[in-house]
Amino acid sequence: MNRLLALSLVVLSACGTKQVAPTCSPDTCMGCCDSSGACQPGDLLAGCGLGGLACTTCDATQTCTSGACLAGTGGRGGDAGTDAGAGGGGGSTVYPGPHPAYPQLILLDGGHVLAHPHFIPISFADDDAGTVALFDDFVSKVGTSTYWTAITAEYGVGPGVSESPVHLAENAPAMIDDHQIQTWLVDKIDGGLGDGVVDPIFAMIYPPTTALTYEGETACTRVLAWHGRVNLSGAEYSYAVMPHCPPANGQSDTQLLTRGASHEFAEASTDPHFPRAFGAVDYPHGAWQILLGTENGDLCAQNHDAFYTPPDVGYLVQRTWSNAAAAAGHDPCVPAPAGEVYFAAVPVMPDIVDYTFAGDAGTMPGVHIPLGTSKTLEVQLFSDAPTTPFQVSAQAVTGSMRFSWDRTLGNNGDVFHLTVTPTTFDAASGGAFFIVFAAHSQNEYHWVPAFVH
Numbered sequence: 245m246n247r248l249l250a251l252s253l254v255v256l257s258a259c260g261t262k263q264v265a266p267t268c269s270p271d272t273c274m275g276c277c278d279s280s281g282a283c284q285p286g287d288l289l290a291g292c293g294l295g296g297l298a299c300t301t302c303d304a305t306q307t308c309t310s311g312a313c314l315a316g317t318g319g320r321g322g323d324a325g326t327d328a329g330a331g332g333g334g335g336s337t338v339y340p341g342p343h344p345a346y347p348q349l350i351l352l353d354g355g356h357v358l359a360h361p362h363f364i365p366i367s368f369a370d371d372d373a374g375t376v377a378l379f380d381d382f383v384s385k386v387g388t389s390t391y392w393t394a395i396t397a398e399y400g401v402g403p404g405v406s407e408s409p410v411h412l413a414e415n416a417p418a419m420i421d422d423h424q425i426q427t428w429l430v431d432k433i434d435g436g437l438g439d440g441v442v443d444p445i446f447a448m449i450y451p452p453t454t455a456l457t458y459e460g461e462t463a464c465t466r467v468l469a470w471h472g473r474v475n476l477s478g479a480e481y482s483y484a485v486m487p488h489c490p491p492a493n494g495q496s497d498t499q500l501l502t503r504g505a506s507h508e509f510a511e512a513s514t515d516p517h518f519p520r521a522f523g524a525v526d527y528p529h530g531a532w533q534i535l536l537g538t539e540n541g542d543l544c545a546q547n548h549d550a551f552y553t554p555p556d557v558g559y560l561v562q563r564t565w566s567n568a569a570a571a572a573g574h575d576p577c578v579p580a581p582a583g584e585v586y587f588a589a590v591p592v593m594p595d596i597v598d599y600t601f602a603g604d605a606g607t608m609p610g611v612h613i614p615l616g617t618s619k620t621l622e623v624q625l626f627s628d629a630p631t632t633p634f635q636v637s638a639q640a641v642t643g644s645m646r647f648s649w650d651r652t653l654g655n656n657g658d659v660f661h662l663t664v665t666p667t668t669f670d671a672a673s674g675g676a677f678f679i680v681f682a683a684h685s686q687n688e689y690h691w692v693p694a695f696v697h
């Protein structure tokens with residue numbers, strides 16, 4: 245799903261995916277699960293991990309910090325909660341410097357991606373001809389672009405092919421909900437729509453005169469576009485819905501249309517069916533998943549530089565999450581802007597904490613701080629190449645809390661200390677989310693979510 249929000253309006257995502265719980269699991273183990281299924285503390289080079297994930301073996305050049313094998317100079321014990329007093333670590337010439345691992349999208353059990361997605365653009369008779377032509381042209385170009393390869397190849401998705409556009413003879417409904425769209429689409433597929441097309445993605449655009457809703461949300465207010473799955477006679481089909489929204493956030497109606505479609509095409513290809521494919525974030529990064537969502541488009545949609553116009557597409561598209569770039573310490577949202585030096589400040593989460601989401605209870609790495617009391621966290625600064633010093637700050641996203649830093653201007657390799665004092669928790673999660681920002685200026689910033697309970 246594709247939200248239309250600015251960062252300051254981040255809300256709890258409605259698309260959380262519960263993760264599987266075998267014997268040694270996130271529900272039963274705070275360290276890591278070894279190959280025999282036993283729970284280990286998770287703080288050894290030979291058995292590193294956190295939150296009930298499989299233990300990994302770090303190599304001799306690494307440290308096991310907060311359950312992650314970190315490259316580089318190491319030597320930083322997980323002493324979050326104490327304040328060294330000496331300020332930062334003085335920087336590092338190893339790029340990227342040590343930092344807690346970024347999220348990885350995980351392939352859920354039994355899920356498959358679309359190896360050869362075939363987009364079927366579908367429009368209604370009463371839609372504006374110019375918009376329909378523009379959308380058809382966008383679809384004809386996006387799947388064979390270098391942009392598409394950059395965002396999907398690592399997940400096993402090949403070039404996308406545009407099928408002949410379907411211009412329906414019927415008018416669009418005045419009002420329709422996602423469940424009704426599913427019923428309508430199943431009926432169309434049953435009647436021959438997409439017959440013979442392998443790995444189809446049915447891509448419907450609706451005219452501005454249609455009032456659309458998705459899971460109770462009115463399209464174009466908080467939801468820009470979405471994708472889903474339908475089943476007919478045991479076969480799974482992927483679809484995407486693009487409402488025609490009025491201009492917003494400095495983007496035109498057609499820019500919103502194509503940026504929404506690029507997000508949904510990426511997700512409908514990497515997480516097309518039941519069972520879900522790349523539809524969850526790894527356990528240590530529950531805060532990212534709950535704040536942002538569970539798929540490659542969601543994890544990047546809030547960024548200030550999320551959208552751009554690739555020359556070989558010619559329309560506005562969205563950057564999406566790359567596991568490979570995230571693991572390498574580069575900008576996880578690809579393709580990275582030309583010439584960008586990526587930098588961020590990442591808090592080290594010392595605890596496993598409880599939270600609730602959509603009525604379900606769970607645990608995730610976070611920081612345990614009773615209301616009205618304080619704890620001091622380590623925050624590791626890194627960049628993927630030399631850059632000018634950057635400013636760090638923190639901001640509550642839900643609930644409220646006070647922050648105090650020992651230093652706020654630093655560089656790759658520095659370790660700062662952030663004292664957090666929560667004053668209210670939000671009712672939905674039982675705790676409170678905050679974001680750590682790293683910024684050169686208002687035009688260049690990156691941020692990392694975290695959770696307090």
Ligand SMILES: [Zn+2]
Pocket residue numbers: 245246507511537539541542
């Ligand atoms: Zn999405």
